[in-house]
Amino acid sequence: MSDRFQTCVAVILKEEGGYVDDPEDKGGATNFGITRATLARFRGRAIVSDDVRVLTENEARAIYRALYWDAIEGDLLPKGLDLFLFDAAVLSGVSRALHWLQTSLNVPSDGIIGPVTRQALQRADPQSLIVKLYDVRAAAFRATPGFERFGRGWMARLDRLSKVAWAEAATTKPISSPQTLKETVMDNSQPVYASRTIWANLIGVISFVLSITGHGGLDTAGLTDAVLQLVTAGSFVASTLFRVIATKSIAV
Numbered sequence: 001m002s003d004r005f006q007t008c009v010a011v012i013l014k015e016e017g018g019y020v021d022d023p024e025d026k027g028g029a030t031n032f033g034i035t036r037a038t039l040a041r042f043r044g045r046a047i048v049s050d051d052v053r054v055l056t057e058n059e060a061r062a063i064y065r066a067l068y069w070d071a072i073e074g075d076l077l078p079k080g081l082d083l084f085l086f087d088a089a090v091l092s093g094v095s096r097a098l099h100w101l102q103t104s105l106n107v108p109s110d111g112i113i114g115p116v117t118r119q120a121l122q123r124a125d126p127q128s129l130i131v132k133l134y135d136v137r138a139a140a141f142r143a144t145p146g147f148e149r150f151g152r153g154w155m156a157r158l159d160r161l162s163k164v165a166w167a168e169a170a171t172t173k174p175i176s177s178p179q180t181l182k183e184t185v186m187d188n189s190q191p192v193y194a195s196r197t198i199w200a201n202l203i204g205v206i207s208f209v210l211s212i213t214g215h216g217g218l219d220t221a222g223l224t225d226a227v228l229q230l231v232t233a234g235s236f237v238a239s240t241l242f243r244v245i246a247t248k249s250i251a252v
Contacts, residue, residue, distance in 0.1 A: 002075050008083045009064050011164065012090055015157055019053050026146075029053065032060035033090060042067060068094060072101075073113050078126040080169025087161050088137055091154070096140075104132035126169035134162045 016033030028036050029049040039055060040047045042063045069075075071094040074082045088097035095111040102109040105120040141147060141154045 004079065004082055005065060005069050005074060008074065008086050009061055009069070011083060011161070012064060012087060013057065013060065015087075015161070016090075021049065031055045032057060034060050034063055038063065038067065064090070072097060076118070077121070078169065078172040080165040080167070080172060081126040081129055083168065084130050084133055084161060084165035087157075088133065091157075092137070092140065100133055100136045100140075101129070104129050104136065126172045127166060130162060130165050130169055134158065 013032055016030075019029070019031040021029040029052040030036075031052045032055060034052065034055060036047060036049060036052050039052055068089045069086055072082075072085050072089050074086055077085060085097055085101055088100060098111045098113060099109045102111075102117055102120075105117065105124060107116050107120045137158055138155065141151060141158065144151075144154075147154070
């Protein structure tokens with residue numbers, strides 16, 4: 001098993017804890033975060049609650065590797081993002097986690113990691129993706145039935161893991177590619193203050209900080225568009241004014 005899987009699964013196991021059978025939890029009996037339904041799927045046969053109770057940590061690790069880590073291609077993900085997406089898959093399901101990833105990457109969302117998604121991952125900044133995924137996951141938690149009872153725990157876990165993932169991603173650099181260079185040149189061909197990338201990243205970081213401090217997230221996409229519209233309008237007015245002044249100066 002890869003070193004990153006061992007590192008990430010240790011974090012997940014610590015978060016999940018041991019055996020629990022909360023009657024208000026729709027997942028039923030759970031051990032090491034593995035539900036009865038998940039254990040049955042892994043073993044390929046029906047099981048009972050006692051099977052969950054005596055589940056070993058070694059088998060739990062094997063389940064996490066086969067049904068979650070490999071399913072999100074964890075070994076190919078950037079450091080930090082691998083942990084955060086792995087946690088999303090464990091808590092919300094692999095398909096939903098991959099849809100969220102693809103939405104954050106602005107690629108077609110089909111819940112399957114294919115060539116387009118892999119190429120987008122190579123070009124992406126891991127920290128920016130973690131910020132976007134944080135916002136999406138937080139919104140999903142708030143819309144989930146049972147948030148009143150379990151929401152505080154879900155959000156606390158989201159905050160803890162996002163901080164760890166963010167710190168790990170700081171050591172990861174996106175892989176350069178011709179497309180990345182082309183996009184960079186195109187973005188840099190305009191004034192810095194008119195760059196959508198810069199404003200989106202700045203607003204994303206602000207939203208992330210507000211979220212983890214309990215102040216709620218921002219509509220990053222909408223706010224970015226609004227800021228850019230204001231910047232564009234201001235630039236137009238300023239350039240027009242300066243042109244008029246320059247014309248008058250020349251005439252004199």
